[in-house]
Amino acid sequence: xxxxxxxxxxxxxxxxxxxxxxxxxxxxxxxxxxxxxxxxxxxxxxxxxxxxxxxxxxxxxxxxxxxxxxxxxxxxxxxxxxxxxxxxxxxxxxxxxxxxxxxxxxxxxxxxxxxxxxxxxxxxxxxxxxxxxxxxxxxxxxxxxxxxxxxxxxxxxxxxxxxxxxxxxxxxxxxxxxxxxxxxxxxxxxxxxxxxxxxxxxxxxxxxxxxxxxxxxxxxxxxxxxxxxxxxxxxxxxxxxxxxxx
Amino acid sequence: xxxxxxxxxxxxxxxxxxxxxxxxxxxxxxxxxxxxxxxxxxxxxxxxxxxxxxxxxxxxxxxxxxxxxxxxxxxxxxxxxxxxxxxxxxxxxxxxxxxxxxxxxxxxxxxxxxxxxxxxxxxxxxxxxxxxxxxxxxxxxxxxxxxxxxxxxxxxxxxxxxxxxxxxxxxxxxxxxxxxxxxxxxxxxxxxxxxxxxxxxxxxxxxxxxxxxxxxxxxxxxxxxxxxxxxxxxxxxx
Numbered sequence: 001x002x003x004x005x006x007x008x009x010x011x012x013x014x015x016x017x018x019x020x021x022x023x024x025x026x027x028x029x030x031x032x033x034x035x036x037x038x039x040x041x042x043x044x045x046x047x048x049x050x051x052x053x054x055x056x057x058x059x060x061x062x063x064x065x066x067x068x069x070x071x072x073x074x075x076x077x078x079x080x081x082x083x084x085x086x087x088x089x090x091x092x093x094x095x096x097x098x099x100x101x102x103x104x105x106x107x108x109x110x111x112x113x114x115x116x117x118x119x120x121x122x123x124x125x126x127x128x129x130x131x132x133x134x135x136x137x138x139x140x141x142x143x144x145x146x147x148x149x150x151x152x153x154x155x156x157x158x159x160x161x162x163x164x165x166x167x168x169x170x171x172x173x174x175x176x177x178x179x180x181x182x183x184x185x186x187x188x189x190x191x192x193x194x195x196x197x198x199x200x201x202x203x204x205x206x207x208x209x210x211x212x213x214x215x216x217x218x219x220x221x222x223x224x225x226x227x228x229x230x231x232x233x234x235x236x237x238x239x240x241x242x243x244x245x246x
Numbered sequence: 247x248x249x250x251x252x253x254x255x256x257x258x259x260x261x262x263x264x265x266x267x268x269x270x271x272x273x274x275x276x277x278x279x280x281x282x283x284x285x286x287x288x289x290x291x292x293x294x295x296x297x298x299x300x301x302x303x304x305x306x307x308x309x310x311x312x313x314x315x316x317x318x319x320x321x322x323x324x325x326x327x328x329x330x331x332x333x334x335x336x337x338x339x340x341x342x343x344x345x346x347x348x349x350x351x352x353x354x355x356x357x358x359x360x361x362x363x364x365x366x367x368x369x370x371x372x373x374x375x376x377x378x379x380x381x382x383x384x385x386x387x388x389x390x391x392x393x394x395x396x397x398x399x400x401x402x403x404x405x406x407x408x409x410x411x412x413x414x415x416x417x418x419x420x421x422x423x424x425x426x427x428x429x430x431x432x433x434x435x436x437x438x439x440x441x442x443x444x445x446x447x448x449x450x451x452x453x454x455x456x457x458x459x460x461x462x463x464x465x466x467x468x469x470x471x472x473x474x475x476x477x478x479x480x481x482x483x484x
Contacts, residue, residue, distance in 0.1 A: 007327040014334065018341045025345060029352040036355035155362070159296045160416070160457030 039065055041091070047151040048122050048137035049113050051176065074112040080104050082230025095126045095135060108227055111137075118142050121232075125224025130212040132156040134165065134220060138175070144232050147189070150175040152217065162213030174204035180225060188222035191215065262388070270392040274400030276477065281404040282470045283480060286372040290364050291405055292462040296416060299424040300360050301409035305402025307346045307365060309395065312374050315339045316394030319382040326383075335378045336369070343368045356423065373397055408465050416456030 039062050046057045046065065055064070075090035080103065090109035098106045111122040119142045126135040132155035139148040150172045152165040165171050178189050179201045187202050191214040196203035206214035261267065280286045287308075294304050315338050319326075326334045347365050350358040358365070368374065377397050382390040413420055418431035418439075429437045431450060439447045455461050474480050 007330055010325065010327055010334075011330065014337060018337060022341065022344050022348075025348050029348050033348070033351040033355070036351065040355050040359065159459065160454050 035062075038091070042066070042069055044151060044153060045111055045122055045124075045137050048139040048149045049120050050151075051149050052113060052115065052120055052139075072113055072115050074114060076110040076112065078108040078110055078228070078231050080106055080108070080227065080230070082228075082232075082234055084231075090124075093124075095124055096133065099126050099133075106227070108231075110228070110231070113139075120148050123225060123228050125220050127216050127220025127224065129154050129157045129165075129216045130162050130210070131158070134213065134216055136165075136217070136220070138221065138225065140180070140232075144236055145179050145181045147175045147178045147180065154213075157213050158210070161207065161210040164207050164210060165213060165217060168207075171204075171207065178202060178204065186226060186229060188225055189218070191218040191221075267389065267392055270389060271396040271399075274393075274396040275403065276473070277480070279400045279404065279473075280373040280397050281401055281466065282473050284373075284376075286376060287401050288466070290367060290371060291401075291408065291466065292459045294361060294364050295405055295409040295462050296412050296457050296459075297360075297422055298406060298409040298413050299421050300357055301405045302402075303350070303354070303357050304361060304364065305398075305405045307343075307350070308368055308371065308373070308405075309398030309402055310346060311339060311342045311368050312377060312394040312398035312401075313391055314394070315342055315374055316377055316382040316390040317387055319378045320385060320387040320390035323383050331383065332375075332379070335375055339374050339378075340369050360423070373401055404466070404469065407469070408462050411465055412456045412461055415453050416461070418452045 042065050043057050043060075046053065046060075046068065050057055053068075057065075077085045077088045077090055077093060079085055085107065088107075090111050093107055093109040095109070098108075109124050113120040113122065121140045121142075121144065123138045123140065124135070125138060126133060128134065134152060134154040134157065136150060136152035138150050140146065141148045152172060154163060154166055157163040157165065159167070175189060180186060180188055182202060190196070190203040191206045192200075192203045193206045193211055193214065195205045274280060278284065281288065281291055290304065295301050315335070318338050319335055322334070322338075343366065346368070347358070350361075350365065377394055381393045385393070410420070413422065414430055418429070418437065420428040420430055431437060431439045431441060431447065431452065433440070433442050439450075441447050441450050
């Protein structure tokens with residue numbers, strides 16, 4: 001019974017059965033799985049503006065999350081020159097895919113949270129940690145200088161060390177209130193090993209034992225926010241002409 | 247003559263929960279535990295045990311995979327060509343793992359994200375394939391199923407025990423990320439033991455070592471030590 005013909009037939013039947021089974025299951029679960037992923041990503045963006053929301057992102061229901069995106073969130077996609085691209089929403093941009101493209105071809109997602117007459121701009125950044133990719137969402141106040149909040153995530157940083165950028169809320173909370181411009185020059189936010197001075201507007205404390213991840217965060221912020229600079233300076237100029245818009 | 251035939255028939259029939267069956271279930275929990283005695287599946291035991299809730303999900307996933315891969319392998323054992331039996335076992339395991347992955351995406355996406363690669367890595371967990379090759383290929387479906395179930399549970403129990411210790415002392419919480427999250431030891435007023443105002447525990451602060459994978463190795467080491475000190479037949483005589 002163990003001749004080649006039997007082995008081949010067995011493998012063929014087995015593979016076909018398994019393929020049909022798994023395809024069926026995937027199709028049956030796809031709609032809700034995709035919705036779950038979508039809401040997971042939306043929550044990640046909202047956690048950057050946690051201080052602006054009435055309720056902790058964690059305790060919001062899925063419908064509430066969708067509602068905020070429907071009512072208060074404008075989604076733009078920018079090219080590297082700062083032009084707004086038509087017919088595409090920020091959510092359709094996959095930062096992991098964009099990062100593989102040459103720099104000049106990348107598209108940037110920009111979320112604008114509009115509530116109480118104030119705009120909060122949420123920028124997406126992505127870079128390298130120690131083991132794998134790290135990414136985050138940075139929220140800027142309407143002055144386009146002060147950071148309103150930040151949230152980070154990672155693919156494979158060490159739990160207890162590099163993974164603290166996500167797990168330890170104290171790390172991301174440090175960013176609130178820091179400024180990305182010094183005398184109208186872009187300086188970003190540095191992550192300082194051994195601790196940043198309390199009065200330093202442009203730096204936060206690093207994490208002991210996670211120097212490479214912290215350096216990765218600083219590098220990601222510098223490069224990632226700089227990508228948005230053409231658009232941000234356009235915005236700043238237009239708001240100077242029309243101060244009423246502030 | 248008639249009597250012996252009846253007796254033989256009775257012998258042939260395996261009881262659902264005879265002595266042998268109970269042993270198949272209980273052996274992996276103690277005397278032949280996959281983690282503390284066979285030292286298999288250590289990779290995921292070190293990696294996913296920093297929080298209880300993901301560990302629990304991981305444990306359930308592994309129990310599902312070990313039990314049903316054993317069942318299906320055993321059902322097919324007389325048809326599987328010997329030359330490709332490992333590949334066939336692997337396909338069975340991989341199918342079940344994919345089922346787990348799709349189900350988790352459907353039911354609880356955040357936990358799926360948290361466990362990330364470790365769900366996929368169940369495929370390479372030595373416990374699963376080890377039991378298929380050593381037991382299911384040579385035993386009947388029901389017994390194989392119990393053997394798989396027992397080994398999965400034996401792995402899962404250790405996983406959850408390690409996770410409970412690590413989460414309490416590392417993060418000061420229990421079941422974080424689940425619907426019944428408990429805040430146990432910490433600085434804020436919401437915590438069960440408030441280390442800033444509680445005079446008895448004010449000396450304690452969360453131990454970051456417990457969050458690191460190395461802590462799981464120490465804890466499993468201590469568990470093996472404790473187990474061998476009361477179960478002396480496990481101690482190697484050399």
